[in-house]
Amino acid sequence: MLRIKLGARRYVGDEESTDHFLPREHAGWDPTLTDEEVYEAARGWWRLSSKANSEKYAMIVCGDTIRLLVAIDEWASRGDDRRAFRGRILQPGHEVHDRFIGQPDPVTSGSRNPVAYYADEADLGHCQCGCGTRVRGDWAPGHDQIAIHRVINANFEGSVRQFIEWCRTQGLKLA
Ligand SMILES: [Zn+2]
Incomplete structure (x- = not known):
């Protein structure tokens, strides 16, 4: 405020x-x-x-x-x-x-x-991960990681290695 x-x-x-x-x-x-x-x-x-x-x-x-x-x-x-x-x-x-x-x-x-x-x-708004926590900004502490891993679980069988390989095939910067 x-x-x-x-x-x-x-x-x-x-x-x-x-x-x-x-x-x-x-x-x-x-x-x-x-x-x-x-x-x-x-x-x-x-x-x-x-x-x-x-x-x-x-x-x-x-x-x-x-x-x-x-x-x-x-x-x-x-x-x-x-x-x-x-x-x-x-x-x-x-x-x-x-x-x-x-x-x-x-x-x-x-x-x-x-x-x-x-x-x-x-x-305060609500955490973007959907957990219901009231936060200032987008995420409760650490919950941005929950959201990223949900995407990796849903699309890459939970494998960060597969996700990074996919990024490489898309021409995305890896670092
Ligand atoms: Zn959350």
Whole structure:
């Protein structure tokens, strides 16, 4: 999950009012903003690597409390290191909304960076091998090997030697 802490409201219209992905006149937050305005202020453009693309939710911190939860649907990037997202504001009844809304900022690292990664079970997916383990990324530890050996068992009678011979006949690189 991404934690985004909004700074003070400021005018950015000269550079950003005609932006294709995130057109806006202001960035940042003040206490008069509606949910929709907080969402627009929180969408970008943050200094983030492509690692952010796998985040499913953003929690938006205003002042010292979590003001809004967003399910992220889409990312755009600008230059090498700026990213913005589009998503849906979570409503009461959604598990992530109900667990976090109104809570204190959970990121207490003291870093001045407005964006931080916050590890939460809501970000987890299922191991690709089908075992049902909840994981961050594709595999539980070692389960990528289970998946590879299943393929070798199904197609090469469990023989790694046969599999490598087959790779050789296909012209694949062996090292
Ligand atoms: Zn697994």
